[in-house]
Amino acid sequence: MTLIDHLNLVAPALLTFCGSGIILMLGLLPIKKRYLGFWTSLSLVLAFAWLVVHHLNQTDAVGLSGAVKLDAFAIFFSMIIVGATIAVVLATQDWAAKLENEMEFYALLLTAVGGMLILTQANDLITIFIAIETISLSQFILAAVVRDDRGAEAGLKYLLTGAVAAAVLLYGLVFLFGISGSTSLDSISQFILSSPEEFKLVLLLTFIFITAGVGYKMALAPFHGWAPDIYQGAPSPVGAFLSVASKAAGFAIALRILYGGLAGGDSFLSDDMSQIFSILAIASMIIGNTGALRQTDAKRLLGYSSIAQAGNIAVGLAALAVGSTLGAGAVAFFVGAYLFTNLGAFLCVHIVEHKVANTEIAGYAGMLKRSPFLAVVLTISLLSLTGIPPTVGFVAKVYVFNAAISAGNAWLVGLVAVAVINTAISAYYYLRWVRIMWLEDSEENATQIRPNGWQQFVLALMALGIVLLGVLPNRLINLAKAAAETLM
């Protein structure tokens, strides 16, 4: 392989990093219209096109001395991340144009995406850590991109909790290196498969540290404390980005470490790993759902809901840890479904907030009459979050629960029982919101909200995706399955 070939493997990340640099330079030019949103979208679209090409070519290669691995799995998650970011950028241009520091927003968004793209491909402990830090540093500032009290509070909270999580993760990675003598996931999994049982305790400790560090990115309880505050305090476009792209990256690396590094269902750790994931899933679902029940603020509610949804995905992790062949595909599918579902909801909330500067759910009364398009898209997204057919959220839940049940362990059956009861609880707060939009009358002087052209396009795409993939999910299921199989 020549140097070009090596660089080609990480081309999408390079594209976004270069895009970030260009934007920083453009931002310094003393001209008024700088079209920063356009340049951001362009570098993202180029990255996406590159991913599509390599998806079609079914590329599977290792490069940069084994530090990165470009396979169907990395491409699948990269596409989710880039796709989500393009949607966010297109739908929030108006908001960004009014920002005092528009340049920083776009530049940091691109570096965060670059970090995530590296993370999905990472095959080495050091790459993993550097990628995670790149993401985190960008996101700390993104959370505080609006320089008011709330923004500053959100940024600082995110920074402090994030620093602790990174330290814990690093500790876990160092342990892993210490016992296996290698930073490459491939040799680590070799080592674990051949290592004696006496390493079990230390490996388990390592696993817990890594899970804590990565669980922070996925907003899994009990590492979730930041989520409601950041989702509420940070600007909604950043919230949308964090809730989808950052979470997707978190699950991607969790799957990669679990399968590639810790040898998945084959090692003597698998039952313990599955039980730990089960506990985290139960905690996330219960904390997320009971927290969301009491919320009156749309963004904060979505924050708690994202914790609960992470719990749902973790049911799939628990299943795949015991070697369920369905598990990895189920997680990948759920993350793909979550892209459409959560972006739909978050972008609707953003559009409303941008217009009326209020995120109270009570303010959504009569939305159907005021802005039917928004109301319908938000309804479809909320139904999908609940898991009501015929949306992709329903298929995703059935898929994940089915994976857990068919693994055949008794505690997984119990886990699914908890999960389905939590689905019932979540219906209460999601459907209450729907009811307010459809059936309550708005105040006399309530503002009409008209999304602009790009927003309509993006929202229509999300709604269409939710319903189409809910009715005909085969294509996404096969993609997710193919991605998952490259891990095994």
Place this chain on the structure above:
Amino acid sequence: MLAAFLLLPLAGGLLTAFLPESRKGEARWIALFFTTLAFLISIIMYVMYDNTAGGLQYVETTEWISTDLFTLSFGLGIDGLSAPMILLLGLLSVVAVLISWNISEKTGQYFSWLLLLESAVAGVFLSLDLIQFFLFWELELLPMFMLISRWGTGRKLYSATKFLLYTLAGSALMLAGFLLLGAAGNSFDIQTLTDSPVTDAAIPLGLIFWSIMLAFLVKLPIFPVHTWLPDAHTDAPTAVSVMLAGVLLKMGGYGILRIAVPLLPEVAYDSQTILATLAGISIIWGGVITLRQTDLKRLIAYSSVSHMGYVLLGVSAMNSVGFSGAAFQMFTHGTITGLLFVMVGYVYERTHTRQISEMSGLMHHLPKGGVIMVIAGLASLGLPGLSGFVAELTVFLGALEPHPVATILGILGVVLSSGYILWTVQRVFQGPPRKEWEHLRDSTSWYEWLAIAALLIPIILFGIYPALLAESIESGIVPIAQVMEALEELV
């Protein structure tokens, strides 16, 4: 044909949903057109169904989700059990549209939810796949929640939420149960799982049975998980009460006969005493509580608890006579209680009160309405010659031998129901006429009489000539009954 029955109401619902505000008067005509069309299809399907051949007919299947590890198909079909349910659904949907004729608030949205409800329930009765069954089972919640919470009366949001949470909590475990069955049997196809019931799963089969049964018992509803029903009924608009009593409760009974019993026959057979006990308690408890009601609509709602107890009693007999009685009772209860709710709405629309104590001698002012109410009441208490009698008698005949005590309780329940029905008719329609009701007049609108006639005809027809219904039902329950009889011989 079946796909048309499923999709027609949905199409009508979409049309009314997007009707501009200025043309909302047309919504009811659109709704009437589409429900009538669906009703005609259901009649054709019912008549064309070949009872002697039995089994699933008019099957339409396509593969829905397929991976190499599991496949879900999307299939529609009817057998002798679902054909009458489809007929009932088609009929009651037309009735529901007719008695909603005067809805003036958000008319377009109202009818689109009502039609979506019809499609969802149709999906439940027609599904051939467990996950697909669950899909439609969940889909029905949203329209019900919307209809009760917006167009209801009284504590409507409370009642709608209670309905939602009870049903969701019940159906949550049902999904877990279905997935367990699917994993154990390596298929989600109901027919496949009926032909070769699973014998071993990740958790004891009894747990799976009860996790599935819970959803059906909540829906039926059976004591002690019935408390959502009176609230939902009382606060729902009349048409929604008709749909709720008429077809939504039947989803519970249908689920038991279609899924819980045939898929886990041995567990079901062993649980018959528990089921019979629950049924007996439900019948008596429902009856006693009904006697104490002072609100006319709440009274009819509680009587449903008692009457649906007969369905469970019939099932618990675990023989062909009992199953037939249960299925027959489901159909007749749908028409009879539907008519009772229509009449309660009829009275309420004129008096604007549902308190029994405030009414008296209404027969003087509403003679026609009074007569219909008396007929419906007599059918409800099981007067021979009307369809309620046939259903209850069949249930008792089936259940007497295996569960004598529960059956005697059931017969006592008939006495109770005579008590509350006759007493109610006496308090509301008989007695001295009151001055304040002198202005009341019987209805002259065609749509109300059409709705009443549509319900009255099957009540009388199937009472005089039950074979019309029984032949179809018997062909539907033959396969389950055979399994049960084989089990009985083993014991």
